[in-house]
Amino acid sequence: MNNLITYKSAKELDILSQEKYLIPSLSLMESAARCFYSAIKDKLINSKLTIFVAGSGNNGADSLAVARMAYCDGIKNINIYFVPGHQSKENKVQYDICKALEIPFTDNLDSELIVDGLIGVGFSGELSQEKRNIVDGINKANYIISIDCPSGLKEDGNSYCVKANETITFGYEKVAFYIGSNINYVGKITTLNPSFPLTSISLSDNYRRISYSDINLRKIDDREYKNKKGHVAIVGGSKEYSGAVRLSERAVFKCGAGLVTVFTSPEIYEVVANENLSPIVKKFEDLQSSNSYDSLLIGPGLTDLSGEEVIKLINLFNSKCVVVDAGAIKLLGENCNAISDNSNIIITPHLGEFRALLATLNIDSSNTLTSLIAVSKALKGATIVLKSSITIIYQKGMFYFLNEPNPALGVAGSGDVLAGLIACLKDPIQGVLLHSLAGRSAHERFGFFTCEELIDEVGRIR
Ligand SMILES: NC(=O)C1=CN([C@@H]2O[C@H](COP(=O)(O)OP(=O)(O)OC[C@H]3O[C@@H](n4cnc5c(N)ncnc54)[C@H](O)[C@@H]3O)[C@@H](O)[C@H]2O)[C@@H](O)CC1
Numbered sequence: 001m002n003n004l005i006t007y008k009s010a011k012e013l014d015i016l017s018q019e020k021y022l023i024p025s026l027s028l029m030e031s032a033a034r035c036f037y038s039a040i041k042d043k044l045i046n047s048k049l050t051i052f053v054a055g056s057g058n059n060g061a062d063s064l065a066v067a068r069m070a071y072c073d074g075i076k077n078i079n080i081y082f083v084p085g086h087q088s089k090e091n092k093v094q095y096d097i098c099k100a101l102e103i104p105f106t107d108n109l110d111s112e113l114i115v116d117g118l119i120g121v122g123f124s125g126e127l128s129q130e131k132r133n134i135v136d137g138i139n140k141a142n143y144i145i146s147i148d149c150p151s152g153l154k155e156d157g158n159s160y161c162v163k164a165n166e167t168i169t170f171g172y173e174k175v176a177f178y179i180g181s182n183i184n185y186v187g188k189i190t191t192l193n194p195s196f197p198l199t200s201i202s203l204s205d206n207y208r209r210i211s212y213s214d215i216n217l218r219k220i221d222d223r224e225y226k227n228k229k230g231h232v233a234i235v236g237g238s239k240e241y242s243g244a245v246r247l248s249e250r251a252v253f254k255c256g257a258g259l260v261t262v263f264t265s266p267e268i269y270e271v272v273a274n275e276n277l278s279p280i281v282k283k284f285e286d287l288q289s290s291n292s293y294d295s296l297l298i299g300p301g302l303t304d305l306s307g308e309e310v311i312k313l314i315n316l317f318n319s320k321c322v323v324v325d326a327g328a329i330k331l332l333g334e335n336c337n338a339i340s341d342n343s344n345i346i347i348t349p350h351l352g353e354f355r356a357l358l359a360t361l362n363i364d365s366s367n368t369l370t371s372l373i374a375v376s377k378a379l380k381g382a383t384i385v386l387k388s389s390i391t392i393i394y395q396k397g398m399f400y401f402l403n404e405p406n407p408a409l410g411v412a413g414s415g416d417v418l419a420g421l422i423a424c425l426k427d428p429i430q431g432v433l434l435h436s437l438a439g440r441s442a443h444e445r446f447g448f449f450t451c452e453e454l455i456d457e458v459g460r461i462r
Pocket residue numbers: 010011013014015028029032055056057058059060062085086088118119120121122123124125126127128131147148149170171194
């Protein structure tokens with residue numbers, strides 16, 4: 001897992017480095033610029049003309065410092081595009097050095113390569129029209145390398161910003177990279193540490209980027225019998241969506257459970273019971289107690305139960321793991337007050353389901369992270385798995401981000417598989433990672449795949 005930080009924490013890290021660890025600001029900046037310069041030197045050498053865009057804050061100061069290093073290193077085909085404003089102390093120092101060295105300044109942004117130091121983590125509010133025009137000018141370049149973050153990248157995701165090919169960021173990756181569609185503006189990410197005392201801080205406790213190296217599945221013992229490998233109850237299915245519960249059920253088995261009982265609509269009972277040989281199949285009304293089960297998955301293909309009936313079943317499992325997916329998610333909003341306090345719900349909405357839930361709960365949707373916190377609170381502390389090409393898991397005050405784009409996973413039933421994996425593992429992070437890894441592996445094996453093939457891949461990996 002890698003820490004991610006907010007802009008506020010990035011600034012606190014800067015202050016902490018200076019005030020607690022006595023590293024002078026200009027020394028941090030020199031070190032940041034040196035690392036940055038080494039990382040881009042080859043591109044500067046090979047570019048006919050590079051323009052360093054510099055705003056008036058410390059992000060601009062970094063850009064000026066890198067330009068100066070390049071210039072002093074003999075790279076003369078560079079220009080500085082300076083955007084005046086309220087100048088930081090460090091910016092004035094770097095600006096004066098560049099002027100003294102007679103590095104050429106320009107008011108023209110035409111260039112194949114641009115180093116973007118207009119605004120970094122000091123950005124707040126909205127960009128002025130003047131800065132939007134500069135952003136538009138920067139975005140015409142063939143290749144853009146942003147310092148710390150693309151200028152104008154907002155933490156709530158609705159950004160008017162530089163579209164970088166690369167972002168070289170200091171200390172930690174920024175949470176903003178993974179919000180909304182921001183990732184499309186960040187390009188390739190490199191993290192450099194200019195000499196921040198990273199291990200001694202606890203600023204970034206709430207945000208993590210997870211990756212396949214975090215997979216840590218419970219080992220199934222050679223002598224485990226079926227009743228020890230877990231028994232998952234699945235509630236779902238309707239005449240319209242008869243496949244969803246079956247996909248979830250197969251995913252649960254392939255994930256290592258020993259027993260699955262499917263509770264489904266009387267309308268499709270025969271189909272589910274006759275076509276699936278492994279699970280026990282019953283009707284909705286037969287689920288009266290949670291005693292025999294380790295976890296509940298409710299919602300795949302579900303259309304025939306009322307909100308009250310869904311909450312009643314969720315509360316029946318109140319001390320156990322409950323995964324609420326698809327058809328059951330939309331029923332939660334209107335009935336959230338009836339969810340018992342000691343419930344242990346994991347909800348798995350895609351973006352559309354999440355937006356609908358926000359509307360029902362009357363929660364402001366403008367900031368993804370704060371809306372996740374508000375939904376969790378409204379649903380008695382529920383864990384939320386917000387699915388998209390970047391999946392965000394909000395659990396007990398922590399945010400986990402998985403950025404493994406794979407268009408092959410966007411296929412009918414993929415969410416039913418994921419919900420099954422989470423219910424079987426009783427762990428949203430491990431479920432999301434296993435689903436994604438199986439998706440990657442299935443993509444390599446089959447190209448675009450069906451969910452049956454995805455499920456087989458789960459079994460191979462598990
Ligand atoms: N904290 C750190 O991690 C370190 C920071 N450094 C650099 O310093 C940057 C942070 O510097 P600052 O705190 O001076 O901030 P920035 O330089 O990122 O931003 C401040 C500037 O942006 C302008 N600005 C902010 N919001 C705006 C808006 N809505 N519309 C138009 N203009 C706006 C301000 O007027 C000001 O000129 C980092 O991104 C990084 O590049 C490095 O020098 C190394 C250490």
